[in-house]
Amino acid sequence: MPNHLQRIYLDHSATTPADPAVVEAMLPYFAQIYGNASSIHAFGRESKIALEESREKVAGLVGARAGEIFFTSGGTEADNHALVGVAFAAKRALGKNHLIVSAIEHHAVLHAAEYLHANGFELTIVPVDHVGMVSPDDVRSSIRPATSIVSIMHANNEIGTIQPVEEIARVVHEHGIVFHSDTVQSVGKIPVNVEQLSVDVLAISAHKFYGPKGIGAIYIRRGVEIDSFIQGGAQERNRRAGTENVPLAVGFAKAAEISEQGLPEQTGRLKILKEQLKSALSEKFNYIIFNGHPTDALPTIVNVSFDSSKIDIDGEALLLNMDLHGIAVTSGSACSSGSMEPSHVLHAIGRDLKTARASIRFSMGKNTTQSEIEKAVDVLETVVRKISPVTV
Numbered sequence: 001m002p003n004h005l006q007r008i009y010l011d012h013s014a015t016t017p018a019d020p021a022v023v024e025a026m027l028p029y030f031a032q033i034y035g036n037a038s039s040i041h042a043f044g045r046e047s048k049i050a051l052e053e054s055r056e057k058v059a060g061l062v063g064a065r066a067g068e069i070f071f072t073s074g075g076t077e078a079d080n081h082a083l084v085g086v087a088f089a090a091k092r093a094l095g096k097n098h099l100i101v102s103a104i105e106h107h108a109v110l111h112a113a114e115y116l117h118a119n120g121f122e123l124t125i126v127p128v129d130h131v132g133m134v135s136p137d138d139v140r141s142s143i144r145p146a147t148s149i150v151s152i153m154h155a156n157n158e159i160g161t162i163q164p165v166e167e168i169a170r171v172v173h174e175h176g177i178v179f180h181s182d183t184v185q186s187v188g189k190i191p192v193n194v195e196q197l198s199v200d201v202l203a204i205s206a207h208k209f210y211g212p213k214g215i216g217a218i219y220i221r222r223g224v225e226i227d228s229f230i231q232g233g234a235q236e237r238n239r240r241a242g243t244e245n246v247p248l249a250v251g252f253a254k255a256a257e258i259s260e261q262g263l264p265e266q267t268g269r270l271k272i273l274k275e276q277l278k279s280a281l282s283e284k285f286n287y288i289i290f291n292g293h294p295t296d297a298l299p300t301i302v303n304v305s306f307d308s309s310k311i312d313i314d315g316e317a318l319l320l321n322m323d324l325h326g327i328a329v330t331s332g333s334a335c336s337s338g339s340m341e342p343s344h345v346l347h348a349i350g351r352d353l354k355t356a357r358a359s360i361r362f363s364m365g366k367n368t369t370q371s372e373i374e375k376a377v378d379v380l381e382t383v384v385r386k387i388s389p390v391t392v
């Protein structure tokens with residue numbers, strides 16, 4: 001890549017840069033205030049205070065009580081804990097062994113569900129419609145007497161579709177079943193409140209909204225039966241063993257605070273950028289299909305596919321060429337055992353394999369500008385002309 005090339009980051013759904021105020025808040029907790037938060041001496045107590053203040057702030061972000069928030073190593077661990085913890089507890093106590101997830105869950109949920117299935121649990125995967133919506137009726141008809149947990153994500157990480165979580169929760173609760181929602185992509189981007197959404201368990205990850213990587217949280221509503229996920233010491237009130245990561249918890253809390261303050265303004269700005277991006281893409285390209293729900297979707301994500309029945313685009317070449325031009329986006333496939341596997345999400349909404357591969361996700365963040373969007377669309381045009389035999 002030429003040195004003068006200005007790189008443009010449009011992959012905020014993958015991760016975000018830590019906010020400078022987050023980094024600053026964390027720094028004292030590495031070498032100055034370093035006591036083990038579980039130690040009872042003054043060094044430990046100082047860390048413990050910071051940890052509990054952080055818990056309060058993270059709880060506040062989602063309208064929970066501090067006692068219902070447990071720090072984890074990130075969204076993946078929180079999702080795994082939710083599914084595995086509830087499934088095992090319900091099987092032991094009630095003999096229930098069935099779980100329900102949607103077809104477009106992140107692999108942190110899907111693979112945890114498949115792990116449970118491989119270990120004797122029954123699994124139902126509910127489909128989604130062509131814009132990625134789960135139907136509450138499909139959830140209702142999948143429920144069995146043996147169902148212990150239903151897990152439906154709030155906002156999808158690839159296409160941005162926002163699920164009717166409250167309605168699904170109502171259906172699930174009619175049957176006394178635990179409802180988990182993966183809110184890793186929605187927290188910090190749209191309002192998330194555990195009471196409004198009526199969730200019992202949810203997963204959060206700090207690095208998706210300008211916090212540090214490697215920390216997240218699981219919200220567990222008081223009274224929900226769930227096994228601890230990591231065995232060892234008594235940290236996190238016996239739910240998650242391991243020395244508490246105070247610097248990351250402090251950074252997580254700072255990110256929560258910043259996000260709460262800036263959310264309405266950010267959402268308004270991003271909605272405008274999203275519309276600009278969508279109209280620029282529609283104007284430039286004939287053969288694109290927008291993926292995801294047209295309105296019930298995150299303001300940060302625009303996902304498009306090049307229709308393989310009309311234009312021949314190699315998804316890998318598309319992504320590599322965008323990268324060569326300094327534009328960081330994500331394609332509709334993920335590298336798995338050396339080959340490019342088309343996205344299970346795009347497949348679930350009905351895209352054929354080639355179209356799914358020829359897809360791009362632009363995900364914008366709080367520092368994204370209009371000129372970056374315009375530049376990215378111009379580069380996409382150049383790249384498509386270069387790699388496609390058909391002029392678009």
Ligand code: PLP
Pocket residue numbers: 013014073074075076077079106108153155156157182184185205206207214215216
């Ligand atoms: N769930 C969703 C919807 C995600 O987008 C991600 C990350 O991409 C995760 C879970 C995993 O979170 P983490 O990276 O914190 O483990």
